[in-house]
Amino acid sequence: MASLIVPKLTTSSQLGYQNLRKRHSAFTLKKTNIMMHVVNHNQSQMGDVSHGLHKDLGSLPRPLSISDIVAASDNRAKVRISYKGLPGSFSEEAAVKAYPNCETVSCSDFEEAFKAVELWLTDKVVLPIENTSGGSIHRNYDLLLRHRLHIVGEVQLATNFSLLALPGVRKEYLKRVLSHSQALDLSDDFLNKLGVARENVDDTAGAAQIVASNGLYDTGAIASNRAAEIYGLCVLEERIQDDSEIISRYLVLARDPIIPKANKPFKTSIVFTLNEGPGVLFKALAVFALRDINLSKIESRPQRNRPLRVVDGSNTGTAKYFDYLFYIDFEASMTEPRAQTALGHLQEFATFLRVLGCYPIDSTV
Numbered sequence: 001m002a003s004l005i006v007p008k009l010t011t012s013s014q015l016g017y018q019n020l021r022k023r024h025s026a027f028t029l030k031k032t033n034i035m036m037h038v039v040n041h042n043q044s045q046m047g048d049v050s051h052g053l054h055k056d057l058g059s060l061p062r063p064l065s066i067s068d069i070v071a072a073s074d075n076r077a078k079v080r081i082s083y084k085g086l087p088g089s090f091s092e093e094a095a096v097k098a099y100p101n102c103e104t105v106s107c108s109d110f111e112e113a114f115k116a117v118e119l120w121l122t123d124k125v126v127l128p129i130e131n132t133s134g135g136s137i138h139r140n141y142d143l144l145l146r147h148r149l150h151i152v153g154e155v156q157l158a159t160n161f162s163l164l165a166l167p168g169v170r171k172e173y174l175k176r177v178l179s180h181s182q183a184l185d186l187s188d189d190f191l192n193k194l195g196v197a198r199e200n201v202d203d204t205a206g207a208a209q210i211v212a213s214n215g216l217y218d219t220g221a222i223a224s225n226r227a228a229e230i231y232g233l234c235v236l237e238e239r240i241q242d243d244s245e246i247i248s249r250y251l252v253l254a255r256d257p258i259i260p261k262a263n264k265p266f267k268t269s270i271v272f273t274l275n276e277g278p279g280v281l282f283k284a285l286a287v288f289a290l291r292d293i294n295l296s297k298i299e300s301r302p303q304r305n306r307p308l309r310v311v312d313g314s315n316t317g318t319a320k321y322f323d324y325l326f327y328i329d330f331e332a333s334m335t336e337p338r339a340q341t342a343l344g345h346l347q348e349f350a351t352f353l354r355v356l357g358c359y360p361i362d363s364t365v
């Protein structure tokens with residue numbers, strides 16, 4: 001029987017995590033506040049010691065504790081959200097859609113964006129997980145398991161790509177186009193007709209930023225209209241993607257899970273492993289069907305730390321099977337008895353089971 005893993009809160013004394021980009025002054029300021037809190041606290045304690053131990057102990061500053069940090073973050077007016085990319089990227093737009101008054105914190109990769117939450121530098125991280133044209137972003141499924149954050153929300157966003165260039169540049173001047181690899185792939189027909197070279201960069205907004213800051217008159221960028229505004233580029237053509245409509249789905253993760261409410265439809269995401277055998281996956285899926293619980297997504301990923309399972313069959317000899325992790329999203333809240341019994345049932349034969357989060361369904365685009 002699998003044990004249900006209740007993820008632990010990850011805290012750290014590494015508040016001086018230095019690698020995050022400091023483009024947002026508000027973020028740097030807040031970060032400095034936390035740092036200063038720690039530094040001031042230590043300095044005043046040292047001052048007391050140097051003047052002898054005559055002071056009333058009650059008046060000495062208390063050591064900083066986790067509750068101070070929690071209180072500090074609760075008092076902040078704005079939620080801080082880390083994301084991979086530059087301002088103007090689609091991930092940032094997803095963060096703003098979910099939390100319109102948030103402070104967004106740009107990070108150079110997903111690991112950094114996750115670490116920012118784990119080190120209490122930001123409150124949440126936004127992670128693209130799938131889109132209707134490109135499918136699942138597999139690497140990001142792996143991140144869900146590698147980190148101990150909880151999914152607290154999902155965001156669906158219409159993703160429309162535009163061709164951007166410096167003011168005065170016309171399409172026929174362009175020799176190459178920069179963008180995120182997926183944005184280039186999903187605009188394949190348009191780029192073929194344009195007959196330009198393609199170059200991958202980290203994110204769509206990064207492409208716009210490179211064109212603008214280097215004054216590249218022969219280079220276009222595929223990015224959003226918002227990125228055009230931010231980096232002072234012109235929109236040469238809108239909605240250049242091959243599929244007329246692309247919807248991207250992002251997950252929002254935080255250190256603590258949320259308590260599901262009854263007034264909204266909720267979804268639960270889980271990951272589990274199974275033993276080899278006939279019909280085991282069928283049985284796993286049946287625990288939901290039996291309780292009339294709709295599954296909205298199923299994904300499998302290799303178990304990278306143990307990719308092959310060796311099974312010794314008495315008649316068939318030794319066999320090696322690929323070993324998988326199964327990720328499932330089902331449309332029920334963890335507060336519902338049918339969801340709890342379904343997971344209890346699954347635990348009877350799953351070899352590992354973890355609830356990644358329970359969160360309100362986003363049905364808006």
Ligand SMILES: O=C(O)C(=O)C[C@]1(C(=O)O)C=C[C@@H](O)C=C1
Nearest residue numbers: 089090091128180182183203204
């Ligand atoms: O490059 C960006 O703007 C991103 O945010 C990356 C992102 C996304 O996460 O939505 C953008 C568009 C692509 O379709 C794939 C990835």
